[in-house]
Amino acid sequence: MSEPTAALVVIGDEILSGRTADRNINALARFLSGLGIDFREVRVVSDDEAAIIAAINALRPTVTYLFTTGGIGPTHDDITAAAIARAFGVPLVLDQRAVDILAARYPSGGLTESRLRMAMIPEGAELIANPVTAAPGFRIGNVHVMAGVPAIMRGMLQSIAPTLVPGRVVLSETVPAAIGESVIAVRLGAIQADFPDVAIGSYPQMGERGFSTELVLRSRDAARLAAATALVRELVDTATRERKNPAPDKG
Amino acid sequence: MSEPTAALVVIGDEILSGRTADRNINALARFLSGLGIDFREVRVVSDDEAAIIAAINALRPTVTYLFTTGGIGPTHDDITAAAIARAFGVPLVLDQRAVDILAARYPSGGLTESRLRMAMIPEGAELIANPVTAAPGFRIGNVHVMAGVPAIMRGMLQSIAPTLVPGRVVLSETVPAAIGESVIAVRLGAIQADFPDVAIGSYPQMGERGFSTELVLRSRDAARLAAATALVRELVDTATRERKNPAPDKG
Numbered sequence: 001m002s003e004p005t006a007a008l009v010v011i012g013d014e015i016l017s018g019r020t021a022d023r024n025i026n027a028l029a030r031f032l033s034g035l036g037i038d039f040r041e042v043r044v045v046s047d048d049e050a051a052i053i054a055a056i057n058a059l060r061p062t063v064t065y066l067f068t069t070g071g072i073g074p075t076h077d078d079i080t081a082a083a084i085a086r087a088f089g090v091p092l093v094l095d096q097r098a099v100d101i102l103a104a105r106y107p108s109g110g111l112t113e114s115r116l117r118m119a120m121i122p123e124g125a126e127l128i129a130n131p132v133t134a135a136p137g138f139r140i141g142n143v144h145v146m147a148g149v150p151a152i153m154r155g156m157l158q159s160i161a162p163t164l165v166p167g168r169v170v171l172s173e174t175v176p177a178a179i180g181e182s183v184i185a186v187r188l189g190a191i192q193a194d195f196p197d198v199a200i201g202s203y204p205q206m207g208e209r210g211f212s213t214e215l216v217l218r219s220r221d222a223a224r225l226a227a228a229t230a231l232v233r234e235l236v237d238t239a240t241r242e243r244k245n246p247a248p249d250k251g
Numbered sequence: 252m253s254e255p256t257a258a259l260v261v262i263g264d265e266i267l268s269g270r271t272a273d274r275n276i277n278a279l280a281r282f283l284s285g286l287g288i289d290f291r292e293v294r295v296v297s298d299d300e301a302a303i304i305a306a307i308n309a310l311r312p313t314v315t316y317l318f319t320t321g322g323i324g325p326t327h328d329d330i331t332a333a334a335i336a337r338a339f340g341v342p343l344v345l346d347q348r349a350v351d352i353l354a355a356r357y358p359s360g361g362l363t364e365s366r367l368r369m370a371m372i373p374e375g376a377e378l379i380a381n382p383v384t385a386a387p388g389f390r391i392g393n394v395h396v397m398a399g400v401p402a403i404m405r406g407m408l409q410s411i412a413p414t415l416v417p418g419r420v421v422l423s424e425t426v427p428a429a430i431g432e433s434v435i436a437v438r439l440g441a442i443q444a445d446f447p448d449v450a451i452g453s454y455p456q457m458g459e460r461g462f463s464t465e466l467v468l469r470s471r472d473a474a475r476l477a478a479a480t481a482l483v484r485e486l487v488d489t490a491t492r493e494r495k496n497p498a499p500d501k502g
Binding site for chain 2: 013025040041044047151189
């Protein structure tokens with residue numbers, strides 16, 4: 001049974017220059033997990049029209065839903081709407097619905113040239129409501145174009161949520177282990193081989209008291225997840241008893 | 252004058268599931284900025300061999316340096332080394348240099364089957380020293396393969412640094428503005444048009460007291476950067492005097 005899939009294009013020089021640490025990848029990942037939509041890929045590209053178009057057109061045929069963040073404000077460096085229009089081969093037009101939304105937000109006479117820029121939308125797109133600052137995002141085809149400011153992006157996700165077809169949610173269990181992962185790696189691999197329908201991830205962590213490991217099991221099948229988790233817990237208990245002095249490992 | 256360029260492939264189900272918020276993109280971005288290397292693109296892919304190979308082979312011909320993070324530990328879900336070997340069409344071999352490094356780290360008899368897995372390296376690769384937990388990364392062609400644990404990744408970056416050819420560092424200036432960006436957008440765009448060699452970014456921020464904007468100017472030419480920054484500061488001063496009541500805007 002094939003589940004819906006998604007990808008994200010993060011648009012912004014500020015991420016690639018290191019000035020800003022992205023927060024939208026994780027927010028979208030958690031949102032999609034809650035809807036049972038498989039998040040397949042992220043690309044981060046600069047404020048460059050050719051780079052944006054290439055990423056959009058490479059990804060949109062491969063997933064159910066494509067999302068973008070960034071580049072839809074009123075300034076010269078906000079080129080996402082124009083790039084998306086070009087990627088779809090449609091004109092960028094002044095959208096009356098968007099004009100009305102902006103007109104209602106600003107005082108009379110406040111709908112300046114630069115603010116009207118935020119009403120330039122690819123022809124044929126649907127608007128995405130912005131519950132935070134009004135200026136809308138938009139959807140064209142399977143591409144959902146959102147703001148880059150994290151609070152606005154999350155508000156837009158809430159507007160989009162009812163329009164997405166959810167999948168079966170992936171269930172997960174976490175088993176903490178106060179040992180390095182190499183101690184259990186072989187036996188963990190054997191459990192994984194017996195449970196191809198349960199993804200078992202091993203995540204080493206460096207803390208003040210040396211290394212520990214988190215084992216994360218994920219599956220859409222609750223019974224199989226429970227069975228695999230029981231075996232992993234037993235393995236960790238056994239290995240912890242075997243080892244008095246946990247040895248650090250690489251992650 | 253063409254400067255060195257870079258891209259990154261982040262490998263890890265845990266990023267796409269939302270369990271873990273990536274911290275390596277920003278760390279690499281800051282590292283590259285310091286070396287004057289242009290960071291062009293990031294892709295985040297799952298622990299899937301075909302996805303890893305596709306990303307590696309798409310990006311490595313397009314940049315001077317490609318980096319990867321994640322998937323080089325001792326467990327079954329660590330498949331990066333095998334995927335890289337396949338991407339380059341070379342065998343994955345037990346690397347004696349890596350074996351020696353690991354043997355020196357663990358007590359006698361500690362070089363278990365799972366730990367030896369961390370010495371499986373694509374044939375012809377150079378090792379990347381790991382100052383944190385010993386188990387090395389590696390470089391093959393222009394691809395630098397690093398651990399996903401942030402502290403180890405940063406340690407490996409320090410090992411890699413002397414081997415990279417730096418570019419001219421991009422200088423930057425930040426002009427804070429206690430006004431929404433749409434107020435200055437048109438005049439800011441005019442400055443940008445006069446300074447094509449200075450990238451001017453406008454970053455709205457939502458704080459407790461409403462919206463503000465950070466204007467970030469970036470250029471490799473100090474004199475041009477200074478000239479553009481002076482004009483932007485003057486614009487912000489003028490616009491701040493003009494506006495008593497800053498209006499919020501979308502980012």
